[in-house]
Amino acid sequence: MIATLIFILILSLLIIVHEFGHFIAARKNGVRVENFSLGFGPQVFKKKKNDTEYSISLIPLGGYVKMAGDSQSEYKGKADEYFSKSIGSRFQIIFFGPFLNYLLGFLFFWCILFTGYPSLTTKVGGLIDGYGAKEAGLAVGDKIIVVDGKKVNLWEDLQLQIQKRKVKESVELSVLRDNKELKFKVLIKDKILGDEIGEKRSLGIIGISPFDETIEVRHGFFESGYLGIKKTIDLTVMTYRGLWRLISGKISMRDSVTGPLGIFFITSKTAKLGLIAVMHLVAVLSVSLAIFNLLPLPILDGGHIFLLGLEKLRRKALGIKAEQVINNVGFTLMITIALLVTYNDILRLYGDKISRVIGK
Numbered sequence: 630m631i632a633t634l635i636f637i638l639i640l641s642l643l644i645i646v647h648e649f650g651h652f653i654a655a656r657k658n659g660v661r662v663e664n665f666s667l668g669f670g671p672q673v674f675k676k677k678k679n680d681t682e683y684s685i686s687l688i689p690l691g692g693y694v695k696m697a698g699d700s701q702s703e704y705k706g707k708a709d710e711y712f713s714k715s716i717g718s719r720f721q722i723i724f725f726g727p728f729l730n731y732l733l734g735f736l737f738f739w740c741i742l743f744t745g746y747p748s749l750t751t752k753v754g755g756l757i758d759g760y761g762a763k764e765a766g767l768a769v770g771d772k773i774i775v776v777d778g779k780k781v782n783l784w785e786d787l788q789l790q791i792q793k794r795k796v797k798e799s800v801e802l803s804v805l806r807d808n809k810e811l812k813f814k815v816l817i818k819d820k821i822l823g824d825e826i827g828e829k830r831s832l833g834i835i836g837i838s839p840f841d842e843t844i845e846v847r848h849g850f851f852e853s854g855y856l857g858i859k860k861t862i863d864l865t866v867m868t869y870r871g872l873w874r875l876i877s878g879k880i881s882m883r884d885s886v887t888g889p890l891g892i893f894f895i896t897s898k899t900a901k902l903g904l905i906a907v908m909h910l911v912a913v914l915s916v917s918l919a920i921f922n923l924l925p926l927p928i929l930d931g932g933h934i935f936l937l938g939l940e941k942l943r944r945k946a947l948g949i950k951a952e953q954v955i956n957n958v959g960f961t962l963m964i965t966i967a968l969l970v971t972y973n974d975i976l977r978l979y980g981d982k983i984s985r986v987i988g989k
């Protein structure tokens with residue numbers, strides 16, 4: 630029940646922020662907003678204020694801002710209609726939705742880094758046979774404090790220092806054992822591992838796993854802002870790399886794409902880890918939503934921006950029939966993608982259970 634509530638709150642937050650971006654940009658550019666809606670299906674709440682009706686519907690899996698004259702068939706030439714505005718103004722209205730999602734993701738990263746988050750220490754929790762750490766004499770419980778003269782406090786820093794070393798190179802480690810500092814020369818072995826987007830890379834490995842010990846890491850206000858920007862940019866680059874690998878067939882949709890069902894499953898797991906984990910999930914989803922919405926596909930914001938560029942080149946907007954065809958194609962494409970992603974989630978999350986039931 631709690632996981633379902635958190636899932637609905639997260640989705641609602643992302644949708645409201647996105648649609649609010651369109652809303653404020655429309656109002657700023659003098660476009661009348663007829664409806665600001667959260668969700669789809671039967672309405673459970675509605676209230677009209679000035680020229681805008683605000684509504685909440687039963688199914689919280691989307692939302693929309695309906696502007697006056699935002700289609701060629703409805704456009705009547707009035708000054709407060711969407712199509713009466715310049716291409717630059719319409720670009721602002723379209724772009725502000727994903728922009729606010731992107732900004733929300735950054736702000737959540739900033740908040741997490743400033744308030745503090747748990748991170749694994751460099752304490753050794755396990756040793757793998759056949760690798761340098763065990764052969765050199767490291768033991769479970771040792772705390773690695775220096776790598777080739779460089780101090781390390783967190784597991785991620787330790788990983789970074791070792792993985793970037795050249796293959797078959799040795800590394801000198803200083804460790805604390807029973808409050809005594811010991812030094813070890815450890816051989817590094819090469820191992821092919823997949824990263825966050827499934828890309829195989831050759832990395833240096835010494836054969837250790839972390840101990841279940843964490844410390845809270847905090848950064849200063851301005852440092853957190855800088856690291857938040859860096860984290861947002863890194864996530865953006867990683868997402869586009871993943872999209873390219875998906876399009877080029879280097880990774881499968883099953884391993885790389887998830888929909889509402891998959892997000893609910895992730896939310897259920899994340900909710901058990903606490904507020905910081907949920908905030909991190911919101912940040913990642915918000916940035917991902919912004920990037921997805923800017924893809925040049927019909928119906929998506931990126932598709933509308935593409936049509937604005939086309940209008941700029943042609944020096945005139947598309948006709949009513951062309952607009953209807955594009956909207957129909959876009960709607961069909963989105964429904965198809967949604968069905969494929971949901972089918973993919975069912976196979977990934979419940980495929981084994983379904984197979985056992987069918988097998989019986």
